[in-house]
Amino acid sequence: xxxxxxxxxxxxxxxxxxxxxxxxxxxxxxxxxxxxxxxxxxxxxxxxxxxxxxxxxxxxxxxxxxxxxxxxxxxxxxxxxxxxxxxxxxxxxxxxxxxxxxxxxxxxxxxxxxxxxxxxxxxxxxxxxxxxxxxxxxxxxxxxxxxxxxxxxxxxxxxxxxxxxxxxxxxxxxxxxxxxxxxxxxxxxxxxxxxxxxxxxxxxxxxxxxxxxxxxxxxxxxxxxxxxxxxxxxxxxxxxxxxxxxxxxxxxxxxxxxxxxxxxxxxxxxxxxxxxxxxxxxxxxxxxxxxxxxxxxxxxxxxxxxxxxxxxxxxxxxxxxxxxxxxxxxxxxxxxxxxxxxxxxxxxxxxxxxxxxxxxxxxxxxxxxxxxxxxxxxxxxxxxxx
Ligand code: LLP
Numbered sequence: 001x002x003x004x005x006x007x008x009x010x011x012x013x014x015x016x017x018x019x020x021x022x023x024x025x026x027x028x029x030x031x032x033x034x035x036x037x038x039x040x041x042x043x044x045x046x047x048x049x050x051x052x053x054x055x056x057x058x059x060x061x062x063x064x065x066x067x068x069x070x071x072x073x074x075x076x077x078x079x080x081x082x083x084x085x086x087x088x089x090x091x092x093x094x095x096x097x098x099x100x101x102x103x104x105x106x107x108x109x110x111x112x113x114x115x116x117x118x119x120x121x122x123x124x125x126x127x128x129x130x131x132x133x134x135x136x137x138x139x140x141x142x143x144x145x146x147x148x149x150x151x152x153x154x155x156x157x158x159x160x161x162x163x164x165x166x167x168x169x170x171x172x173x174x175x176x177x178x179x180x181x182x183x184x185x186x187x188x189x190x191x192x193x194x195x196x197x198x199x200x201x202x203x204x205x206x207x208x209x210x211x212x213x214x215x216x217x218x219x220x221x222x223x224x225x226x227x228x229x230x231x232x233x234x235x236x237x238x239x240x241x242x243x244x245x246x247x248x249x250x251x252x253x254x255x256x257x258x259x260x261x262x263x264x265x266x267x268x269x270x271x272x273x274x275x276x277x278x279x280x281x282x283x284x285x286x287x288x289x290x291x292x293x294x295x296x297x298x299x300x301x302x303x304x305x306x307x308x309x310x311x312x313x314x315x316x317x318x319x320x321x322x323x324x325x326x327x328x329x330x331x332x333x334x335x336x337x338x339x340x341x342x343x344x345x346x347x348x349x350x351x352x353x354x355x356x357x358x359x360x361x362x363x364x365x366x367x368x369x370x371x372x373x374x375x376x377x378x379x380x381x382x383x384x385x386x
Pocket of ligand 1 (some may be wrong): 190231
């Protein structure tokens with residue numbers, strides 16, 4: 001945490017009240033610039049996965065960078081259009097698209113549906129016909145690759161609900177290429193999130209190469225290949241490693257994926273774009289001395305940041321206001337009436353007192369978007385560095 005950000009946070013806590021998400025917009029711009037530079041290949045297109053964070057200033061940075069946008073609901077499509085994204089640069093994924101969402105997407109003229117089943121493909125074709133339009137479609141393939149990430153955020157295994165199994169792809173492609181209501185664009189993949197080695201992306205590229213060879217020998221070409229998102233961030237060292245390894249990530253695909261002449265490669269990055277740019281700021285309400293433990297009870301809970309409770313995720317915790325040299329081991333917990341409302345057990349902090357401000361770092365992705373109002377709590381506010 002830079003001194004400048006810490007000062008701004010301390011003064012905002014006074015005026016805005018806690019808890020709130022604090023966004024370092026300079027870091028966000030630097031991250032986006034690094035991603036753009038690493039993806040300089042003219043056939044690469046980045047679609048920001050807005051499920052990670054939908055704050056309007058964040059979306060504006062993505063739009064100004066020239067990114068398209070990856071959506072998973074009608075609500076996200078509407079928000080992206082309201083925010084000025086070109087509908088032709090919107091892609092729409094999800095295993096359960098409702099008829100109303102499909103109609104909205106067709107009427108707005110989105111760039112591509114990422115279709116997750118043969119059943120859905122047939123419904124989209126029917127809705128397009130009813131509306132007198134053609135729907136652009138990519139088929140999401142479940143490549144059965146283990147991304148070695150948390151089981152709640154791995155998506156590319158045969159047992160997951162996502163995508164079309166390889167065994168059923170022939171039939172899906174037949175339907176997509178023969179339907180007068182479908183403009184078949186290509187294939188879509190997404191193997192999971194918070195992937196911290198490049199090996200799964202190499203395996204994915206190899207899998208795609210095999211598929212392309214197989215279908216080309218039958219005369220089928222793909223205008224687009226969408227490799228999804230998934231690049232992880234360093235939750236342990238947000239200050240020493242604030243920008244993910246975009247170079248390594250994009251060059252893996254440049255090296256391993258055999259891109260065809262004129263083919264576009266689409267990327268749907270969420271976490272890696274926004275994860276490090278925000279912290280959840282919370283005030284310590286009580287330091288409770290238990291029989292065996294010291295509890296730092298914060299005014300934020302899992303309603304504000306659910307990742308620790310839901311995925312056992314670790315967010316580095318910093319005390320921004322204590323200048324004590326003595327350290328103490330605390331369980332940092334929230335106020336909600338659930339035993340799972342724990343941000344971290346047995347974490348070492350400088351001696352902490354009532355009124356201190358804590359920062360839960362690396363909370364820009366899947367933080368504010370997953371907040372909820374359980375216990376009639378208010379949603380956390382947002383403060384932007386500029
Ligand atoms: N594309 C598709 C089809 C996706 O399902 C996802 C994320 C992404 C792109 C973006 O992936 P990213 O680049 O952010 O890894 N709430 C969980 C993460 C859920 C990810 C869902 N899908 C968490 O807090 O870890």
